[in-house]
Amino acid sequence: MIEFIHVSKKYGTHSAINDVSFFIDRGEFVTLVGPSGSGKSTLIKLLIAEEKPTGGQIVVAGRDITTLSSRELPFYRRKIGVVFQDYKLLPHKTVAENVAFALEVSDTSGPEVLAKVPEILEMVGLKDKGKSMPDELSGGEQQRVSIARALVHQPKLLIADEPSGNLDPINTWEIIELLFKINKSGTIVLLATHDKEVVDALKKRVITLRDGKIVADQVKGKYVL
């Protein structure tokens, strides 16, 4: 389903990703680990075509996404949901509007948006926060808004970059549970984190990055540095 083939990304002379190859199959739950600066976010940016690699190919569902035209790009992005490390919520829109926004940009009809948004907010446990503004929410809640927005398209691939970054253990687990649930419904989940406890408890496939290179790829992995 997703294949990186000798992918490299250089910022100037600095290699953020260096000759990385891997394959992720349908329905997998993959954690991407590595110390800060090892290239996790960069790899995700390459996967959502926010950045173009300086070398190699990235094939998703049979299509080399490094060759997507600016016309095709939006349609590709609608098939993937991304939970960003910095949430990327719109500060002047309410929680519900932030989620609805992702539907509206893809020409979903008004009634459909009205029906889907509360449903998805309930799923992430924010049923009563629809009218709140993002800055009235805790970090964990904002994180969940970001997840709700990523899910509202019913994507085939959910990418979460450090979703437990600033959260306490309970919140973290709630979010991990949520990701599990989503994975059970058939969505590929790619989770980037450096939370050792989470990774060790998950017992899922772990890809370990260091200095932009894959140093380990284990089926039931542990966080090793």
Next chain:
Amino acid sequence: MAIIRGLKIGLVDFWRNRWLSLAATFMMTLTIVTMAMFTLLSLSVNQTTKILQEKIDIAVFIKDEATDIQIQGLQNEIGAMPDVKEVRFTSKEEALAQFREASKPRPVIIRLLDLGHGGSIPRSIVIKANDPSSLESIASAINQSQYNVIVTKVSYEESKSSIDRYISMTHFVERAGWVLSGLFILIAVLVIYNTIRLTIFMRKTEIEIMQLVGATGWYIKFPLIFEGVLYGLIAAVLSTVLLFIGVKSASPFITKYIDSNSFDFSHFFIANLSKIIGIELLVSVLVGGFCSYLAIKKHLK
């Protein structure tokens, strides 16, 4: 649906940086008013010139001692010249009648005519050409003709100088119009371009997020294009109002300057109002949209 959304966002953005928006709208208005004003002036001067050119002719006054055969010969010769449209002979009686008609407001002259003092009005041949500019060569051909002996005067020079005045005025008005319009369009384009650029910077994060969640280029660009078009639309409405007021107050002066009783500037404006508004809308919307397009092309990844 998408259009309504675009309109809404465009309006919000307009309001958010309202001072710059106002400047953009103002510049656009100035541009359109200038263009429309000069177009109107140029059209009306053209129109007057045309009316005058219609009227311009050569009158050949004939000596009293000329015979009918000589006159007929002259008439035939003129009729055979290239570009002559019309040759009309006016007899003494007709000339007198015309003079009498023209002098109606002055009873003294009528009285004099009644007393038999009208005998000295000469016969004449009036010539019209297809193209008024060829009258000059017709006039000189008459001067060189063998029938010149029966001619007292070829009246051409007088009418020519007044026509020339109008033509040079038309050219001046047109040139001034082009230069000023060009200058104002340039300024308007710069101001609108910068306003849209500011909007793009203000909404940078929002646009980035829209792109990341899969918004198409058009979805993002439409409100921005509309914002530019909005400046144009508002400017078109404003300038129509301004023009209306301007024309109403300047009309007597202009009509006087153009110096033709067959032409009324303010009527001309009203008669062409729908055309004027149409062109205004077209120009303003195109310029506004074009500026947005440029700003988007330059500043939106």
